Amino acid sequence: MKKVLHVDKTFNGMRIDRFLRNQFGQIPQSLIEKNLRNGKIKLNKKKIKSSKKIEFNDKIELFNFELKKILKQNNQKFTPTNEIIKENEDLIIENNNDFVVLNKQSGISVQGGTKSKKNIIDIFSKSDVFKDTKPFSVHRLDKDTSGVFIIAKNRQTAQLLTSLFRLRKIYKTYLAICNGEIILNNKGLIKDDLLRFENKKKIIEKAETKYEILDKNNNATFIELHPITGRKHQLRKQLFNLGNSIIGDKKYNTINNSKLSSKNLMLHSYEIKFKVNEKKYTFRATPPDYFRNMLKAKRLNF
Secondary structure, eight states: OEEEEEOOGGGTTOBHHHHHHHHHSSOOHHHHHHHHHTTSEEETTEEOOTTOBOOTTOEEEEESOTTHHHHHHHOOOOOOOHHHHHHHHTTEEEEOSSEEEEEEOTTOBSSOOSSOOOBHHHHHHTSGGGTTSOOEEOSOOOTTOEEEEEEESSHHHHHHHHHHHHTTOSEEEEEEEEESOOOSOSEEEEEEEEEEEETTEEEEEEEEEEEEEEEEOSSEEEEEEEESSOOTTHHHHHHHHTTOOBTTOSSSOSSOGGGOSOSSOOEEEEEEEEEETTEEEEEEOOOOHHHHHHHHHTTOOO
C-alpha cells in the first residue's frame, strides 16, 4: 500500500522528519528513522535521511508505512474544557487577522506528544479565536518555558513567520535566573559546541547567544539572553556548561534534583521583535508571579 504526499509552499525548507510529524502527529523519531532506512519513506523516489530538507512540489512516498496502530495510541487529540480554553484566551497579548501572540504558561506543551497530551495547539483549535481557521505552530518553546509565543492563523502567515525564524529575522529576548554567580563580563557572547544525539549518532552543533547580566550575587544571577542560533535547549545547555544552570531545570542542572529550589523553570521568553512589510512589531510578556517572587527571594533586582 502506497501513500503519496505533495509538499506545498508552507513547508518549503522544513526537515522531512518534522514534516511527517506535522502531517501525522508526534511520531517517535526512532520509527521515522527506521522507515527511512528501510526505504519505506522516499523523497522524489530516493532514499534520504531524516535531516533532509524538503522543497515546494517535492513528492513524498510512503510504502506500507507502519504507523496506524502507533498513531492511534499516541495521537489522540487533547479535548480542552471551556475553562481551560478561557484560561488560555485570557493570556493573549495580540490578536489580529494573521496571528495571535500569547503569554504561554509554564508546564504546557506547544503540541501534543506521547508524554504530554495537554497542548496549546489543541486548546486553540477549539477556541472562537480560530473559529474560521486553525492554529499553525511557527516556532518552538519548551514545555516548562513561559512567555511570548506566536500562533499563525493561516498558511501564508505561517510560512512567512517560519521563514523569518529560520533566517534569524525574529529577535528574541529571554530572562533567566541561574544558580550561583556567573563569572563573566557584564555583556558579551556565549559560544559553545553543543552535543545532541540522533539515535546513537553524536551531532555537534555550534551555538551562539548574546547576554547581559542584569544583577547577581553569591547565590544567583539574573541574566538577559538573546539567542543568535536556535539549537534545541540551547540556553539551558549553555548555562549548564558555564556551571550556572537555570533554577528549576530538572534536566540540565548543576545541583542534585532533590535540592532544586523551585518546581518551576526560571526561564521566560520576555520579548519578540520582527518586521513584516516595513511594519515593526514588538511584543513583551510579563514574567509570571513565581519568577518575580524568585527574584525577591534571591535578592535580585528587575
